[in-house]
Amino acid sequence: MPVIPARLTYAGGHPDAAELAGRLLASQTLLADTPEHVVEVVDVLYSYGIVLDAYSRNLIYQAEEQFLNPFPIFKFLDGDLSAAKIWRHLIHDRINFEYAEYCMKAMLWHGTGGLDAYLDTEAFLANCQAIIRRKSGRDPLLALLHPLFGGFLPELIRTAATTHALGQFWRVMSDLFVDLGQAEAEGRVRSIPEVVAFLQQGLVAAAANPITYAVTVAGERFWVLPPEAGLTFLVDVAVPYVEAVFLRGTPFLGTVSFNAQAQQISPDQSQFRYGALYADPLPTMGAGIPPSLLMQDMYRHLPERLHERYRHSTRGEGDVRVKICMSFQKSMFCVTNAAINGTFPHPLDDPTPLATAANRAYADAWAARLCLARTDCLDASKQRRA
């Protein structure tokens, strides 16, 4: 039996935890700084920005206009019920909003951070009761349902709150990613460190943005996430989002064994490692692989420069969604990089031993998680020489 030709496979390297922690502490980027990476990351994030814009609008529309609608069959149409729009939806000439819902469900299910904590408070439940009372007066189905299953409608409101919060988060990220593409086109961003710095600035600038959510039921306005809850962009939504979608995620049918008895999936949710940074790009477009939806959406809005590059590598158009997924993973490492840089407990140039030790511990904790991720996409060996 002949040996498999080496040209059929590519191994991207596998940096260990110490190397990753060292890079974080030395203010180096995780992703190797090469001109190809700049194009990949900037262009993929640009198309992601366009898609996130649509996701964000739809999530906010769903949370506000389809609130407690028992049969939300038109929820993906953003309120446009024209025949042309419905036809385009039916022939699937549309954005796959199902992926946005999938991310929302991951956030809701993993439930970390301030938003989730608030959803379990007395204040939130009191708001829910007021909303349900008002809504039940107009809706006999809900009036029947609520006494029978008391936990059902509050859970739907929690879902709506997470949906709205994710919509607000992606609103900011969408603008940030589109601005990044603009900045690169204008020559303000030229390297991976500059990309990471740009993203970090954007996150820091939006960090304290308040996250609020109100619904109007029968002409009366109710707070679901009131300003006095004090929820903010970075700590209460962005960090839980990164935890749920980038790191933990959920296992996809067909890529991970579902033998629960053998504990091939950890019974401890916090040990989940199925998120975007860990996911295998190769099964993209296989059945039951939700990111395929995102890759398809991004494919429809791919900048010509990156598309042209994809056409001339591996199978050209044939495996373009796998290539988008690989580039996307690189860009997500940049976003994670920016988030870690922005959340170090002390400035990295602070020389005091206490600050250095705290930063070291913080970097080590991240590196311990990331060294098991798909760091092969970082191409550590291709680091551009200074």
Added chain:
Amino acid sequence: MMLTPLLLIPFLGLVPLLLWPASAPAGRLRAVAISVLALQLLWSLVVLVAFDPADGGLQMVENVTWLPTLGLDYRLGVDGLSLPLLLMNAALTLVSAVCTRDISQRPRIYFALLLLISGAVNGAFLAQNLLLFLIFYELELIPLWLLIAVWGGAERAYAATKFLIFTAASGMLILGAFLALALLTGSLDFSLTPVTSERLAMGSQLVLLGALLVGFGIKIPLVPFHSWLPDAHTQASTPVSVLLAGVLLKLGTYGLLRFGLGLFPEAWAVMAPWLAGWAAVSVLYGSLAAIAQRDMKRMVAYSSVGHMGTILLAAAAATPVSLLGTVFQMVSHGLISALLFLLVGIVYRKTGTRDLEVLRGLLNPERGLPYTGTLMILGVMASAGLPGMAGFISEFLVFRGSISAFPLATLLCMVGSGLTAVYFLLLVNRAFFGRLAVTPPTDPLSDARLDVRPIAVAPREIIPATALALGVVGMGLLPAGLGHISEAATTAISQLPAVMTAIGIRGGLG
């Protein structure tokens, strides 16, 4: 003169190929060979149209006395048994030529040999004289040996020599049986007339039939004469494997029916229970050996041993239904095994390996070979006898026709048929499901991160396999066409033993 063109087209077609200047590009030679083979297929279809299905006897007979002192006549004829095989030969040789790509050395000789084989096989199926049959039977041997020995894999010399020794022995046994028949009956009549016990004692009949059984058993191949086949398949290139499995093995089963059952109906009836037992052993051995293989091509080759064994079972039973089943099984095995060898060839060309311990996840939609995998699943389902495809209808007829005659052997063959699902599910599960990989797993963590980049299968590369897959499904959904062509002939053959007995009784009384 309906049948002679089936010999003239390939034999004359190879002349321009050989006369072409050596500098001619392989693509042009391939085009010439494809045109000749297309013409041959077209003429086979003309014969099909002219064929009268209601007539169970020989049709379009051509008879020219050639060497009367030797008993060699140029006598051709076609019936419902040989016509489907002629069509298969025309179609599968064309498929072989079409799927020949990137041929680097001696393309002139290569395509000329393909045509020579095709013509010889046509001749063997049409010959109605024992010596004429033997000439064609031996004629395809050397070209095939060359095709394996020159254009084969790394171990081709061993495999080709083994093939040559086995099949030469097969030819000698058959020649010996034919000559002994002339010697013992004292006549130089090599025409295909059933031998009665009036002309030859039962003991001599059994010996001659035994020689024919071993001779054709090597070609089919039946256990224990099968060991040349897996080696020949693994070392042969894809088009040659297609020819070998799809057409050349059928010479063995055709010979068994035409000369074993056709010449010695009485002895056949005596030996039938042993033959059924032999068939069951062959089917079970082939299927169990297939389970143990890790080379995809060897697995398909052993499955051939299993499936060809069922033809012996049906021939032993010799009921009208089981003999119709033999024709169906020959055609369906030809289509399915050709399809599977084509697909294994594509996998090998794209990944550089056929090792089931190495290949994984080839159904991956973007980076794998999804369409090839889809056809492979269809092919193995057909081979395992799932309804709606060719394998089901042929195995159903074989088992339905044989179970009343040999219940135990038939049940054992059914187990072998069930084992087909076992080994082909192993094949599909290992090579096509899971995460895409074409490397032996050493480090689970880093192997799970490997970016695998097999080259995509171009649409034109998959056309032959698609055509065969359509044939497999078409025959499964509309089997009546083939049944219509063959039924009269197979019914006539099935009545031979009874007719012979009747003649024998009358002769005894007279």
